[in-house]
Amino acid sequence: MRLFVALQLEDRMKDALIQFIDSVRPHTQEGRFSHRENLHLTLSFIGETGKAAQAKRALHQVQAEPFVISTAGVGRFRRSTGDILWAGIAKNAQLEALAQQVRQTLEQEGFKLEDRPFAAHLTLGREVLLEEGFELKTFSKNLPSVQMPVERVSLMKSERVNGRLVYTEVDFVVLNKNKP
Incomplete structure (x- = not known):
């Protein structure tokens, strides 16, 4: 089972991202763009594993207050x-702390994770070839700043179903300011 820990996005944020993808798509020669239902923010990629129970246990050790991205x-x-075409997330100490905590709890459960720094982003497309002369920076105004509360963290499964990539929530934890 291929697993990762992520923040699922609210509809309003997904709508803005899809509108941006649709505005850029005509300026590409090729690319595989994210489907609306698959848009998310990865906190930690686990990869192929048979240790779903340990991943769930790690997820339930996460303790943080809700915040906004x-x-x-x-x-x-x-x-x-x-x-890889992406939308950025404004620098956020709470998000970075959450990603670090997720990573630590997974490592405590025995997971060997990629040794790369956390870079908060939302993947919009892969293998994207932009038209010659197309300036992505000038087009970035087409993506408005959208806020979203972060109130839960999800353990997600990634699989191909009928040739299409599908992400399914396996488990989740609600962020609660009443936790110690």
């Missing part, structure tokens, strides 16, 4: 096969 700009990670 907001979108902030767009960019791309350059790859030889095409870029």
Whole structure:
């Protein structure tokens, strides 16, 4: 089972992201764009594992107060096969602390995670080739800043169903300011 820990997005944020994708798509030569139902913010990628019970146990050790995130700009990670197009998340100490806590609880349960710093972003497309001369920065105004409360963290399963990537929530924990 391929697992990751993520924040699921509210409809309002998904709507803004899909509108942005739709505005950029005509300026691409190719690319695989995220489907609305798959938009999320990954806190920690676990990968292929048979240890779902340990991942659930790690998730339920997470303790944090609810907070708010907001979108902030767009960019791309350059790859030889095409870029990863992303929407940024405004710098947020609570989000970074949550991601660090998720990582620590997973490692305490025996998971070996990628050794890469957390970079809060929302993947909009993979293997994207933009038209020659298209300036993504000038187009970033098409993505408004959208705020969203973060009130729960989800353990997600990634699988292919009839050739399509599907993300399914396996478990979740509600963030609660009453927790110690």
